[in-house]
Amino acid sequence: MLYLSTRGEAPARRFTKILLEGLAADGGLYVPERYPKADLKSWRSLAYRDLAYEILSRFMDDLPDLRRLVHRSYTKAAFGSDDITPLATLEPGLHILGLSNGPTLAFKDLAMQLLGNLFEEALAREGRTLNILGATSGDTGSAAEYAMRGKQGIQVFMLSPHGRMSAFQRAQMFSLQDPNIHNLAVKGVFDDCQDVVKQVNADTAFKEQYRIGAVNSINWARIAAQVVYYFKGYFAATRSDTEQVSFAVPSGNFGNIYAGYVAREMGLPVRRLILASNENDVLDEFFRTGSYRLRKTAAATSSPSMDISKASNFERYAFDLLGRDGQALARRWRGLDSNAAVDLSLIPRKGFASGRSTHADRLATIRAVHAKYGLTIDPHTADGVKVGLEQREAGVPLICLETALPAKFADTIREALGRDPARPAGFEKLEQLPQRFEVIEADAAAVKRVVAGVVARQM
Numbered sequence: 288m289l290y291l292s293t294r295g296e297a298p299a300r301r302f303t304k305i306l307l308e309g310l311a312a313d314g315g316l317y318v319p320e321r322y323p324k325a326d327l328k329s330w331r332s333l334a335y336r337d338l339a340y341e342i343l344s345r346f347m348d349d350l351p352d353l354r355r356l357v358h359r360s361y362t363k364a365a366f367g368s369d370d371i372t373p374l375a376t377l378e379p380g381l382h383i384l385g386l387s388n389g390p391t392l393a394f395k396d397l398a399m400q401l402l403g404n405l406f407e408e409a410l411a412r413e414g415r416t417l418n419i420l421g422a423t424s425g426d427t428g429s430a431a432e433y434a435m436r437g438k439q440g441i442q443v444f445m446l447s448p449h450g451r452m453s454a455f456q457r458a459q460m461f462s463l464q465d466p467n468i469h470n471l472a473v474k475g476v477f478d479d480c481q482d483v484v485k486q487v488n489a490d491t492a493f494k495e496q497y498r499i500g501a502v503n504s505i506n507w508a509r510i511a512a513q514v515v516y517y518f519k520g521y522f523a524a525t526r527s528d529t530e531q532v533s534f535a536v537p538s539g540n541f542g543n544i545y546a547g548y549v550a551r552e553m554g555l556p557v558r559r560l561i562l563a564s565n566e567n568d569v570l571d572e573f574f575r576t577g578s579y580r581l582r583k584t585a586a587a588t589s590s591p592s593m594d595i596s597k598a599s600n601f602e603r604y605a606f607d608l609l610g611r612d613g614q615a616l617a618r619r620w621r622g623l624d625s626n627a628a629v630d631l632s633l634i635p636r637k638g639f640a641s642g643r644s645t646h647a648d649r650l651a652t653i654r655a656v657h658a659k660y661g662l663t664i665d666p667h668t669a670d671g672v673k674v675g676l677e678q679r680e681a682g683v684p685l686i687c688l689e690t691a692l693p694a695k696f697a698d699t700i701r702e703a704l705g706r707d708p709a710r711p712a713g714f715e716k717l718e719q720l721p722q723r724f725e726v727i728e729a730d731a732a733a734v735k736r737v738v739a740g741v742v743a744r745q746m
């Protein structure tokens with residue numbers, strides 16, 4: 288399988304080359320040259336890790352040890368059960384797909400645990416090191432750090448918006464004492480963090496000298512890993528391969544739902560992908576109107592992992608909408624890259640629906656689901672359930688993706704239900720642990736200084 292850049296300039300490359308690279312040299316994102324075809328009949332009965340291998344081996348066909356790495360990543364020890372992503376049925380035709388049983392209690396562990404093992408293997412084979420530079424609005428950072436902690440040859444530099452994450456998220460990341468983990472709290476919002484990462488990556492000399500790599504959802508391996516649970520959820524909710532289902536997906540960076548789109552392009556019978564935004568509703572607006580209109584900044588909300596105004600994976604979807612014409616995409620993206628308030632008009636594909644949710648909706652949904660089904664859901668999952676139920680069609684099973692556990696967002700749960708969410712074992716005293724982080728300006732030069740300093744100390 289070859290990977291193409293969405294900007295049409297960088298040469299096509301094999302998977303192991305794009306794995307460590309992040310953005311393509313022309314500033315684009317890598318996408319596979321074609322979508323491999325699903326084999327529903329033989330995949331239906333597979334255990335998660337075997338299903339994952341079947342799917343991932345279509346995308347990662349130049350990694351001889353893939354089966355072993357997949358099996359090492361998707362274990363009962365890491366995810367609490369051999370199901371990995373258990374499906375809970377609330378009532379006939381309404382399901383919650385549990386994606387948040389990994390080490391950091393959010394769906395990002397599903398991709399990141401694999402990525403940690405892929406990186407370690409690829410680096411060992413090439414005899415080199417990697418400095419991972421990432422931006423997080425909360426869950427990516429902790430998932431990445433828990434996947435990379437203690438890994439040979441890897442340093443992690445994670446930018447997060449200072450004071451914007453929940454106390455639990457902050458404690459999860461900042462309490463890690465592993466010497467290869469570096470937390471940088473940026474004075475700004477998530478979009479500022481993401482822009483700084485892009486700027487550092489745009490300095491190709493620095494990027495090469497310091498072997499900068501990415502773990503944000505721009506990394507194709509993460510998208511591919513997320514494709515797996517759409518299949519798993521479909522098989523758990525249906526009896527035959529002719530049935531259609533819809534998925535409700537709380538969305539920020541468009542990574543999770545884009546993986547659902549890839550699953551459908553591979554042949555998974557998905558009727559609708561229902562996108563849920565919070566108050567930061569650029570994506571909802573796009574799917575309702577065809578107009579992709581950036582806001583100046585993202586508002587801080589009670590579903591903070593979706594507080595994003597520029598969804599990086601949207602570029603991959605737009606590439607398909609533009610007939611895979613990289614030059615056409617590069618022309619349209621010029622304004623976006625400089626944060627201009629451009630209006631990108633594109634025609635969305637059929638098979639998407641969307642909606643938005645507010646803080647009040649979130650609280651009402653958390654209460655309603657708790658009262659009716661005895662289940663506590665986190666605020667992001669609530670955004671998805673709210674919009675999913677609005678868009679639900681009679682006779683079509685609806686699978687709502689649970690993207691985090693409520694324990695991560697205690698303030699909102701307390702506001703909704705008047706009590707604290709349950710804490711999984713091992714997380715009882717998290718906030719009391721000592722924290723390690725450095726506050727910096729939203730400035731690429733500041734980040735480069737930190738990276739250079741750490742690398743110098745290693746030599």
Ligand SMILES: *Cc1c(COP(=O)(O)O)cnc(C)c1O
Binds near residue numbers: 542593667
């Ligand atoms: C990251 C995240 C999202 C958004 O997923 P995207 O892939 O960025 O669209 C939603 N909910 C939670 C809990 C998350 O951590």
